[in-house]
Structure formats: structure tokens, C-alpha cells
Amino acid sequence: xxxxxxxGAVAAASALVLAxxxxxxxxxxxxxxxxxxxxxxxxxxDFKACMVSxxxxxxxxxxxxxxxxxxxxxxAELGVEVAEAESTAESDYGPNLEAQVAAGxxxxxxxxxxxxxxxxxxxxxNPDVNFAIVDFGYEEPIxxxxxxxxxxxxxxxxAGYASAGASQTGTLGTFGGINIPTVSIxxxxxxxxxxxxxEDMGGDVSVLGWDGTxxxxxxxxxxxxxxxxxxxxxxxxxxxxxxxxAGPVGLGAASAVQSAGDAWxxxxxxxxxxxxxxxxxxxxxxxxxNISNAVFDTIEQAAGEGFTNEPYVGxxxxxxxxxxxxxxxxxxEDVVSALDGLREGIIAGxxxxxxxx
Amino acid sequence: MSxxxxxxxxxxxxxxxxxxKAPEPEGAGGATDPSDTEEQSRSQSVLRQILExxxxxxxxxxxxxxxxxxxxxxxxxxxVRTAAGxxxxxxxxxxxxxxxxxxxxxxxxxxxxxxxxxxxxxxxxIKPFTQTLTMATPLIFAGLGLGIGFRAGLFNIGAxxxxxxxxxLGAFIGFTFHLPFPIHLLLAVIGCALGGAIWGFIPGFxxxxxxxxxVIVTIMLNYIALYLVAYLLTxxxxxxxxxxxxxxxxxxxxxxxxxxxxxQFNLHWGFILALGCAWFAWWLMERSTLGFELRAVGAxxxxxxxxxxxxxxxxxxxxxxxxxxAGLAGSAQVLGTEKVLTTATAGSIGFDAITVALLGRSRxxxxxxxxILFGGLxxxxxxxxxxxxxxxxxxxxxxxxxxxxxAAPPLVRSMFRLPAPAHEKExxx
Numbered sequence: 001x002x003x004x005x006x007x008g009a010v011a012a013a014s015a016l017v018l019a020x021x022x023x024x025x026x027x028x029x030x031x032x033x034x035x036x037x038x039x040x041x042x043x044x045x046d047f048k049a050c051m052v053s054x055x056x057x058x059x060x061x062x063x064x065x066x067x068x069x070x071x072x073x074x075x076a077e078l079g080v081e082v083a084e085a086e087s088t089a090e091s092d093y094g095p096n097l098e099a100q101v102a103a104g105x106x107x108x109x110x111x112x113x114x115x116x117x118x119x120x121x122x123x124x125x126n127p128d129v130n131f132a133i134v135d136f137g138y139e140e141p142i143x144x145x146x147x148x149x150x151x152x153x154x155x156x157x158x159a160g161y162a163s164a165g166a167s168q169t170g171t172l173g174t175f176g177g178i179n180i181p182t183v184s185i186x187x188x189x190x191x192x193x194x195x196x197x198x199e200d201m202g203g204d205v206s207v208l209g210w211d212g213t214x215x216x217x218x219x220x221x222x223x224x225x226x227x228x229x230x231x232x233x234x235x236x237x238x239x240x241x242x243x244x245x246a247g248p249v250g251l252g253a254a255s256a257v258q259s260a261g262d263a264w265x266x267x268x269x270x271x272x273x274x275x276x277x278x279x280x281x282x283x284x285x286x287x288x289x290n291i292s293n294a295v296f297d298t299i300e301q302a303a304g305e306g307f308t309n310e311p312y313v314g315x316x317x318x319x320x321x322x323x324x325x326x327x328x329x330x331x332x333e334d335v336v337s338a339l340d341g342l343r344e345g346i347i348a349g350x351x352x353x354x355x356x357x
Numbered sequence: 358m359s360x361x362x363x364x365x366x367x368x369x370x371x372x373x374x375x376x377x378k379a380p381e382p383e384g385a386g387g388a389t390d391p392s393d394t395e396e397q398s399r400s401q402s403v404l405r406q407i408l409e410x411x412x413x414x415x416x417x418x419x420x421x422x423x424x425x426x427x428x429x430x431x432x433x434x435x436x437v438r439t440a441a442g443x444x445x446x447x448x449x450x451x452x453x454x455x456x457x458x459x460x461x462x463x464x465x466x467x468x469x470x471x472x473x474x475x476x477x478x479x480x481x482x483i484k485p486f487t488q489t490l491t492m493a494t495p496l497i498f499a500g501l502g503l504g505i506g507f508r509a510g511l512f513n514i515g516a517x518x519x520x521x522x523x524x525x526l527g528a529f530i531g532f533t534f535h536l537p538f539p540i541h542l543l544l545a546v547i548g549c550a551l552g553g554a555i556w557g558f559i560p561g562f563x564x565x566x567x568x569x570x571x572v573i574v575t576i577m578l579n580y581i582a583l584y585l586v587a588y589l590l591t592x593x594x595x596x597x598x599x600x601x602x603x604x605x606x607x608x609x610x611x612x613x614x615x616x617x618x619x620x621q622f623n624l625h626w627g628f629i630l631a632l633g634c635a636w637f638a639w640w641l642m643e644r645s646t647l648g649f650e651l652r653a654v655g656a657x658x659x660x661x662x663x664x665x666x667x668x669x670x671x672x673x674x675x676x677x678x679x680x681x682x683a684g685l686a687g688s689a690q691v692l693g694t695e696k697v698l699t700t701a702t703a704g705s706i707g708f709d710a711i712t713v714a715l716l717g718r719s720r721x722x723x724x725x726x727x728x729i730l731f732g733g734l735x736x737x738x739x740x741x742x743x744x745x746x747x748x749x750x751x752x753x754x755x756x757x758x759x760x761x762x763x764a765a766p767p768l769v770r771s772m773f774r775l776p777a778p779a780h781e782k783e784x785x786x
Contacts (some may be wrong), residue, residue: 050743054701067442075659083742083746084742085739085742085743085749086742086748086749088704088705088749088752088753089701089704089705089706089735090690090695090699090701090702090704091492091690091694091695091704091735092625092692092735092738092739095736095738095739096739096742098739098740098741099469099739099742099743099744100739100743102743103743103744106504113604114699115608116603116604117696118695139599178587178603179591179603180601180603181602183600219587221583226538248388254436331478
């Protein structure tokens, strides 16, 4: 026993030593590197974009992460300098914003309604720094804050309509993480879409988990087991399409749907055939919410033509929201062709994609 | 009663009073005789060992935690990893990369938590330290309450829930009623303490009457508090007009702690109240009859009962006091820094406060210093991320390492070759 530990230690040590035997970069390379950096500097813009997460952190597999991907892409493609600060608690919001202002950020993007007050406060204290906030709008516009929000019900409406068409059992299910407007807007659009299908196609499709004002929520955005249980509950009640609006909790739902075998899943935020490829075969479609693109565009605009505080509203029209492609032959042809008309109707404002209207 | 006393203490001078108890000898926490140890339950003896670890061990634990964090910082640093790849051809590169990484990290911690050497004005220079004190305020409150519980033998994990309920009640008073300044603030502060006290009473009562273990009950009550607040925030009474986001209106200015050093700094009067509470906690535990009883119950509940003390009453009282302190920690959030109630109001304060209380050896002065240390680590988070580009998780790792070392005094002693205290030697022999 003791010998094997010794041998293991020797092996580990020699591995470390060998790993450290790589050749040093030549002096030249450092000269080259500086050349590179001057070349990059020619490309890169003198602009610093920063981001503060909410308490969920950048690895939340939800909107913080989407926003983070957006700013990372801006750093890689636009040549702007980027910096991020992750908040671990509410009391971090103000200090994180202050630190980024002090670090000379030109544009600071905050993620989520929880940062609404802190962002407004920082914006008032630093009128020469620009801010943008994801998923939140102010009642009174602030001169140096650009709100960014998404009419996700427009896309969820289409997904609900298509799901109703694809359903064999005539029952759909949806649940959320926490009952907040940015979550329930998905569920409401989904329900409205299913109702529209009943109206147009004379179907009798019901939606479990959302009745227009309240519904099923797992209570957090972490616990996949709860997602699995909730989805299983819907499946047991005959649902064959489930839309979880709960970030990573939705993966639990996906595993329940996959083991059921004859049911479908509607992904949210990103295209789940790409973000969760292990479940690609059960994804009917995904309700896309392109936070990442919106963040990228906002940075591009601020670094290029200049910052405006005009709200960014992601819609079907500007492709800030949308739905992903269906797998072959699951959604009936007449439903697919009806979707184009609906899309135009929503863009034109003729169709209200929520149950309230 | 703690509320009334606490607010009365607000303006009294405290530092001298607190200082007098600083050089407390080992194991002098009342009726703690080593020979009793075997008779006590295991958890209590572990707890007591932690409490009795000497100040030096605590300091060395912090040093060791910072050193180990340094190793992690090196691993996390990209330049160091690159340079390590060709260590044998150019060892100097790696050492300079390590130097840069560590220098950057430690200077970011220093500049984020103590003073900013690059600041142009005096205000900017001392701002980090005021921020540290601001961050420390809720930890002082909650740590004091937990410390009293620990010394009475109650391992209260429920500060998180007590804080949230206190914050909810205080914030509700703060944004619903519109009263003139001192009265409104006073009512809101009392509301915070009351909310916490109620949430602390439940496990105390259950322990006293049914013997339900306080660890389990308080953990469960944390969940109940969180979901209760989440539910309240879906009700109109707790939401802003015209919005259905789960975030409360901003607390009236008349119910907010006034700023202590003017509008440039976030430091508020809650900090002074926290120091007052520290004095009160010291007085309660060291000078009052009640405190003596609580310590006796903590040292040996059977002996205390035999001596004619009401152990049930002591358990309930301790939990109520601890809850009130935790509720006041909530006031530092909703009436001080955040000014709104959300489900994230408590952050991880309730759990950090456990570490703070253990680090401070459950003594008020120690708790204040430990809270300032943790407040400093928290305050350094933004500079660490923005200036040094390090993940904020490093701060959590340092905190966790401190806990680890505090929980294992012999480890720290052997690392730094410190002599073991007398009673431990006896046990070893």
C-alpha cells in the first residue's frame, strides 16, 4: 500500500516536471506579441464595456449567462475592452458598479430587475458614464440608461400554437421557476397561442400549469429534481408537450420528457438542440430570447455610432425573440403555414399574444 | 427587552467597556471545567473546543487561509500557468508571474478593504475602509446573536431566516407608513428586531417544550422564511405600484439610517447601533445575572437545572435575543444599504455570521473584529474582480478556509508549531 502511494507520488512528480519542460517562448515572440498588440490596437476601439451580474452569477444557465456571452463576443469581435463583475449578494450591486465606474468603463450593462435601483443610482451619480439594463424598464426614462427588454410572449405564442397543433393528447404543460413577469410572460404567450389554435382550428387543447394569472412554479432556478417532478406530473395528466421556463431546472423536465418517450419539450431562451444537445431528439422547438445579441448590438452601437437611451425591445420583427425550427413531420403542415400569418399578425399588432388582450 | 436596551445603548460610549474584557484567559468562560467534558454531549464539547481556541490560533488561521488562497490565485492566473509550462527553461518567468498575480490580488484586497492608495482625495482614500465597516454591520448584529446562542449551548443556524423575517417586517413599516424621521426609523428598527425575535422564539420554544433539536428546526425555518418572503413579494402590499416584480418599494427616507459620514460614504448609523449592541451583548453575558445563567446552561444544562435554573426559559430567551439581533442585521440591509426588500436581501449573511461568531470566539469584541475582517473580504470583492480580474469566488474560498482552520485548532498549531494549551495536553496524556 505504502509502496503504491510512493510510486504514485513519483509518477505525479515526474509528470509535473515533464510538463514544466516545455520550451520558453523566444524573445522574438514577445517582440512579435507587441507587434500583434499594435495590430490589434489598430483594429480595436478605445471603448470599455463592463457588466455586473445579479446574485445568480454568470454561470446561471439563464439570462446572466446569455448576457455574459454577448459581452464576451463583443470583446472578441469588436475589439472593445471588456470587464465583468459577478455579484454574490445584493449588497454587491452598488460596490460593483462603483468599482467599474472607477475602472473607467464607458458602458456598464447590468443584468436583471434586481439591479434596477442600483443602476439608476449609479447613473445619477455618474452622468458621463452610460448604462444599459437587461430585462428591466424604468417608468421614467433615464438619460444615460438604456433599458433592454423582450416581448417573449410573441414567440411563446407561436410555440404554443405549434405545440397545440403537434399535441396528440390535446394537453400541454408549462411551469416556471419563480413567478416573476420575465418568466410568466413566456407561459402566458404559450397559453394564448394554444387558445388561438383552439379558436382557429376548432381544437380542444388545454394547457396545464398556467391559467392566465397563476400557475405552477418550482420556486427556484436551481433544483432540477423539482423540474423533473413537475414535468412528470404534467405527463401523468396526459400532457405530451412541456415548456419549462426555469433555466437549468428545465433540464430536469427534459429528462422526464425523454424517459416518457412519446412527448415533446419546448426549450426557452436559447435553441436547446444546441445548448442541450443530449435532448435534441425531444425538442419540438425553442422560444428564443436573444439577450446575447441584444447585448452585443448595444455595445456595438455605443462603441460605434454612439449611445442612446432609447429602449431596446426584442420582438419578432427585429428577431430579438423568435422560435427555432421544428423537427420534420411533427407539426402538421396547415399549422406550420398558419404560423407565418400569425407572425405577421403579431408584428402588425393585429394579434395580441397574451391572454390579457 | 433587547430592543429597548439596544436602542437605549445607541448613544452610550462603548469602546472602553468592551476593551476591559479583551485579555480574557483561556477557558475562563464561566463554569467551564475541563473535567466536565466527558459528561457532555459530543456536539457541545466540539463547540466548546472551538470557542476556547486561543486568539493566536485565530490569527494564524486567517494567515494560513490567505496563504493557501495565494496558491489558488496562482493556479487561477493565466500568466502563471503559461510560465509554468516552460519552468525549466526560464524559471524566472514563472516567479515573476507568480509575483505579479499575488501582488495584484493582495493589493486589490488591501485597496478594496482598507485604503485606496491611488485615490486623489482623502475621501477616496478612506472610502474602502468605510465600505468594509458598512459590509461588517449586518455581520456584527447577526454574529452577536449567534455568539450568545453558542455560549448558551445552542447551535442556531437560523440567523438567515430570522434576518429575512425581521427585514420584511421592518421594511414593511418603512415603506407603508409615512411618519416623521426619528419615530419612523425607531419603529422600523423595532419592527426588524421584533420580526427576528418571533422567528427565533419558534425554535427556542420547540426546544424548551418538546426537545426538538434547534439545528434542524432553524434550518427548516430558514426555508419557510425564504418562501414566506417570496410569497409576500407577490402580494400587492409588498410590491411597487405598477410593477409585478418581486421587489418592495424603497423604504421612506424617514425610516432609513442616516449616513454617518455624509453622502460620499455608505456608512450609516446602523454601524454605531451595532457597536452599541456589542456592548449590550458583553454586558448581558458578563455582567448580568441572566447572562450568568445562560452561560451556566451552556456549560452544563443538567448542572444548571440542578442548581435551580430554568433551562427551558433560558433556551427560549437565548433564541429570542439571537433572533432580535439577526433581525437587526436585516435592518442594516433594508434600512441601511439596500433600502428595499427582495428574496435576496439576506444574501449569505446568516451563514457568514456563523463563521464570524466562531471566529470571534462568540465574544462580542471578537465578533466585531471578525465581522470587520469578513466585511473587508466582502468589500474587496469588486476590486478583486475589476482590478485584478480574479473570480469573486476566491473571497468565498478564503472565508471557507478560515472556517476550516478555526474548526481544527490542532492543525493550525502544528502548522505553525504553536504549543497546545494546558488542558489539551492533559487529555492527550
